[in-house]
Amino acid sequence: MSSQTTNCTWDCVVIGAGPAGLNAALVLGRARRRILVLDSAQPRNYATHEMHGVLGHDGLDPADLRARGREELARYGVEIATATVESAEHFGDRVVLHSSRGIDDTRTVLLATGMLDEVPDIPGFTDVWGTSAHTCPYCDGFEHRDERLAVLAAGDRGEHLAVLLRQWSDDVVLLTNGPHKLADDQHARLQALDIPVVETPVAALDSDGTAHLRQVQLQDGRTLERDALFFYVGWQLRTQLAHQLGC
Numbered sequence: 001m002s003s004q005t006t007n008c009t010w011d012c013v014v015i016g017a018g019p020a021g022l023n024a025a026l027v028l029g030r031a032r033r034r035i036l037v038l039d040s041a042q043p044r045n046y047a048t049h050e051m052h053g054v055l056g057h058d059g060l061d062p063a064d065l066r067a068r069g070r071e072e073l074a075r076y077g078v079e080i081a082t083a084t085v086e087s088a089e090h091f092g093d094r095v096v097l098h099s100s101r102g103i104d105d106t107r108t109v110l111l112a113t114g115m116l117d118e119v120p121d122i123p124g125f126t127d128v129w130g131t132s133a134h135t136c137p138y139c140d141g142f143e144h145r146d147e148r149l150a151v152l153a154a155g156d157r158g159e160h161l162a163v164l165l166r167q168w169s170d171d172v173v174l175l176t177n178g179p180h181k182l183a184d185d186q187h188a189r190l191q192a193l194d195i196p197v198v199e200t201p202v203a204a205l206d207s208d209g210t211a212h213l214r215q216v217q218l219q220d221g222r223t224l225e226r227d228a229l230f231f232y233v234g235w236q237l238r239t240q241l242a243h244q245l246g247c
Helices: 019-030 062-074 155-165 184-192
Strands: 010-015 035-039 079-082 085-091 094-099 102-111 115-118 149-152 172-175 202-207 213-218 223-225 228-231 234-237
Touching (some): 010 019, 010 094, 019 035, 019 062, 149 155
Parallel strands (some): 010 035, 010 102, 035 079
Antiparallel strands (some): 085 094, 094 102, 115 234
16 A cells, blocks of 8 residues: 555545454554544444454453454544445545545545344344344354254255254254255254254244243244244345445
8 A cells, every 4th residue: 555645534444343344443553544444333243242252352242342442443543433334436546435424535445344134023032132042153052052942044054053053952943934945965964963843933932031032932822942042044235335336
C-alpha cells in the first residue's frame, strides 16, 4: 500500500467489528494507517454468553472480547463508529461508502461482515437460542456432553450433524421436521450409531424458564425429553456490499 495515492479520508474502512474486523484494524492501525471501523452493533453471536475454542479466551463472553478489542484499537488512533453501510461505489482508486453516519471516502475496504444464521421458525426457540440451542458442536458441544441431544436438520446436514454429535453424547435424536431427505447409506450410518430419525414436524420447544431446553413438542402430540438442540437451517450474507463492489 503506497501512502502516495489519493487524498481520501481513510486508507481503509473495515466494515464489521467482530473479532476478524477488529483484528484487521489492529494490524493496520499499528502500521500507522488511517483506519475507520464501521460497526452495525448487531453481532452474529448476540445470543451467546460464552465463547469456546479460542486460545486464551475460552469461556469469555464475546461482548467482552469485542470491548477489549475496541480498547486496544484506541491506542493506535483507529476510529470506530456505529453505523450500517447501505451502499458502496467504486471510482478508480477510491471507494465511496454511504452509511447511516453519512459518506466516507476510502482507498480500500475490508469486508468483515460475516454470515448470518437462519433460525427455525418454531415457538419457544428464542427462549433457548444461545443457551441450549446452538449451531456448532465444536463451540458448544462440550457444555452439553452426555446430555439428551436433538438435531434439527434434514438431508446431508442432518446426517453430518447427528453423527458428529455422537462424539459428545450417546443419546442423539435427529429431527428432520418433515421428510428426512436421507440417502440409504446415510440412513444406515444413523441406524448403526443408534440415532433415531423423527420426521414428524416440530410444534414447539419448551424450556425451564432459565433458557434451558426441556421438551420438544411434535405436531402429532408426542413430546421428547431433550436437554439441548443443535440445528441447521442455513446461512446468508449479512450485506450485499461484495456484490455491489463487483466481488
